[in-house]
Amino acid sequence: MDVEEMWAVFTTTLRNFTKECSFKRNIVHILAKPWIDQNILRLIRHKKSIWQRYLRRKQIRDYEDHRSVSNLLSSVIANAKKNYESKLIHSKNNKKFFKYVRSALNSKVDIPLVLNSNNTPCSGPEETADVMADTFAASFTKGTHQLPPLNVDRNFLEITESTFSPAVVEAHRSALIVNSSPGADGISATVLKECAQPLSYPLSIIYARSLETSSLPSAWRNALVTPIYKKGDKYNAENYRPISLVPVVAKVCEKIIQNSVLQFALSSNLIPECQHGFLPGRSVITPA
Template identity: 35%
Template sequence: MREDNTEATDLREITELLNQQFASIFTSGSDGQLPSVPLSNTTSQMNKIIIDEAAVLKQLSNLDANKSAGSDDIHPRLLKEVACIITAPLTKIFQSSLNSGTIPSDWKEAHVAPIFEKGDKLRAENYRPISLTSVVAKLLERIMNDVIHDHLTTHVILSNNQHEFHHNK
């Protein structure tokens, strides 16, 4: 619905109304000061990260084949079914990306889709945006998350006050 309560029927206009709604609820910064957390053993440096095929195969095997394809239109079901074939090349791509400090530009793109929440389906405010990003890029993110989390846990760097992103808390 437009602001004047008339129904928009043009797809481009509907898209723009949803875009305006999503942009209006987006926050780009922190709402306040972050709490200070006492740091413990912060002298342990992280070694160069080496991605091995076992880590890539593990992430490919754990993909949910029922999820949507990302912005690159590569479906998780396909990746999961050909995991044994693509593990070695993906490992090389991931390691090359880490070594160069760059990622393919396609991995930075997202398709934003509106998901209906509740209420009147004609009102843009009753939708929330989800970003569909590259499944392959998410695989690398999960591998990196595991490596970083293992380092932080092994060297007891995470504070007991840390709860978010900390397993079993």
């Protein structure tokens, strides 16, 4: 069985088990802002009740009570919003942070309207996707595949089936971020993380067969591409950059190989001391 067939069997079995073992839950979407808690909601109801009392009795004391509660409510909401934004800034959840920024700017991620080669607006989403795809593809060039020589003594790295052992696969899946978006295959990081132990063995076999045959399942080479506006004319497709969502399974495979290659390079002293970017424990500010 080749890697394409193995991946088809795996995805079909996983989807069937997910459908049989999952349950549906009704989610109530609260329209209130995230910093509005139960105490603030009670204060809002209290403010409304005072106003209704003023409308019935028309007494100046009720009006003054309403103004006092209204001013207090404004102050409490302002402080709650400030505390929420402060926690959001210092949190590690970048996805939640940028979602809040987009909502604050009232800018939704949508299909942009761009001009085609005839300098006229695209007729629909399909033509927009074609224009974006041609623009993004033109930004990439094929390399010469000629690597510089390494004039150092080193050991030889051999990536074998043991590199993709079930224990290694399970460790990488347990470290997944559950709020990351799935790729075109629709397999979420939540399922892969919660089922890391039972899925580690079949995935280790698929990874090893992929390495053995030097081939990847076609689904791993597909990505969901979203154009993100950078700056300049919004009607110009060149002013957008692509964000690709690849299958989480493929990203884990890449991470395992990347860790093996990195450990080999570090142990063989192939990375110079002046290299600070893209290394664990180092960054562009560590040279200073």
